Amino acid sequence: MARIVEVATARMARPLHTPFVTALRRTDHVSSVVVRVTDADGRVGFGEAPQIWRVTGESQSSIAACVLGPLADLLLGRDPMLEPAADVHRNLTDAVVANGGARAATEIAVQDLLARDAGVPLARFLGGDARAVGTDVTIAAQGAAWDPAGPAASTFDQVKIKVGLDPADVDRVIEIHRTASQPVRVDANQAWDLATATRAVEAWLAAGVQLDFLEQPLPAWDLAGHAELRRRVPVPIVLDESVFTIHDLRRAIASGSGDIVNIKLAKCGGLHAGIELASLASDAGLGLMVGSMMESELGLSAAAALASALAPGQVHDLDAAWWSIDPVTDAGTPYRDSTFVIDDSPGLSHAVARVGAATLSWDVRADP
Numbered sequence: 001m002a003r004i005v006e007v008a009t010a011r012m013a014r015p016l017h018t019p020f021v022t023a024l025r026r027t028d029h030v031s032s033v034v035v036r037v038t039d040a041d042g043r044v045g046f047g048e049a050p051q052i053w054r055v056t057g058e059s060q061s062s063i064a065a066c067v068l069g070p071l072a073d074l075l076l077g078r079d080p081m082l083e084p085a086a087d088v089h090r091n092l093t094d095a096v097v098a099n100g101g102a103r104a105a106t107e108i109a110v111q112d113l114l115a116r117d118a119g120v121p122l123a124r125f126l127g128g129d130a131r132a133v134g135t136d137v138t139i140a141a142q143g144a145a146w147d148p149a150g151p152a153a154s155t156f157d158q159v160k161i162k163v164g165l166d167p168a169d170v171d172r173v174i175e176i177h178r179t180a181s182q183p184v185r186v187d188a189n190q191a192w193d194l195a196t197a198t199r200a201v202e203a204w205l206a207a208g209v210q211l212d213f214l215e216q217p218l219p220a221w222d223l224a225g226h227a228e229l230r231r232r233v234p235v236p237i238v239l240d241e242s243v244f245t246i247h248d249l250r251r252a253i254a255s256g257s258g259d260i261v262n263i264k265l266a267k268c269g270g271l272h273a274g275i276e277l278a279s280l281a282s283d284a285g286l287g288l289m290v291g292s293m294m295e296s297e298l299g300l301s302a303a304a305a306l307a308s309a310l311a312p313g314q315v316h317d318l319d320a321a322w323w324s325i326d327p328v329t330d331a332g333t334p335y336r337d338s339t340f341v342i343d344d345s346p347g348l349s350h351a352v353a354r355v356g357a358a359t360l361s362w363d364v365r366a367d368p
C-alpha cells in the first residue's frame, strides 16, 4: 500500500534568453507551478502547470489553489497503484471545471510517481519507445529577427513562424521561407479574420511559399470560419486554441474545421486526455501534433513523453523549453538535431533535477 500522503506546489520563474512574442502575448520568462505528490513510502512524482492568462486563463495563484484545494482533496489518502490511470484522470476531471494546467500537472505527477516506481522513463511507461521526438522551432512575432546562421537555425530544420500582429507578417513569411530547408509552419494565434487569412495564404502561394500548415488563423470560437477557409485554400489547417477538450474536438470534426489538432497538456488536462484526443483525431482522419505552452524542461519532458507514445515519427511543437535553456552554454540541453531527446532515467526525474525542483519553496498539504 502506498497511499498519497502529501500534495505540494511551488512557483517557478525562469528567464528566457530571447523574448517570446505571439499575437496573444509577449513574455521574457516562464511562470509556472510545479506540483509534487508524495506517497506513504516516500516515492515522489512531479508535474508542471504554466501560467497562461491569454489561453487557459490560469495563473500561478489559481493553479496552486486548485491543486492544494479540490485536487488534493481527491488524491490524499488514495493509492494510485490500485487505480487505473483512466479513473485517476476521470476523478480529476470531475473535480473542477476548466483548470486544465492544474489538472494536467497533478495527473502527470501521479504518472511520474508510477513510472519511477516501475523504473522506466515516463515515455516508456506510456508505451512510447522513441528515444527522441522531432520538433519545430518557433520564430516569434512582431518582426523578431530570424538569423539563418544563428543557434536556432543550427539546431532545428523546421520553423514555425508566429504572425498576426503586423500586416508586414505576410512578407516576413515569404522572406523566411527563402532561407528555410523545409516547408514552413505559420501560427496566427487567432489574430485574423477569414478575409485576412485567405489573402495571406493566397499571397504566400503566389510567391511560391511551401506551407506545412497554417495554425489557428481565426478566433477559437470560429469553427465555421475555419471550415470555410479550408474550402478556400489548399493548405492544412491546425486547430490549437479551438480544441481543449474531447467535446471541442467532436464539434471541430463535425464542422470540418481542421486537418490537424495541436494537443497540449495544459489545455486538455493531462496525459490520459491527450491519448483520448489522439484516438478520436485518428478515427476521424485528422493528423495530430503535441505542443506545449511556455513551460520549462519539466513540462516539455511530459509533452515529449506523450508525443513519443502517440506519434513518434511526427515533427511536434516542443521547442518551448529551448527558450529558457541557453543553446550555446548548456551542454545538457535536450534539444539536438531537430529533436527533443528523451532521457533514460526513471519517470521525469532527470528534468525535475535539471529545473532545480529541490531548491524551490514548497507549499504543502498533507493528509491529516
Ligand SMILES: [Mg+2]
Pocket (backbone or CB within 6 Å): 187, 189, 215, 216, 240, 241, 262
Ligand atoms: Mg498555436
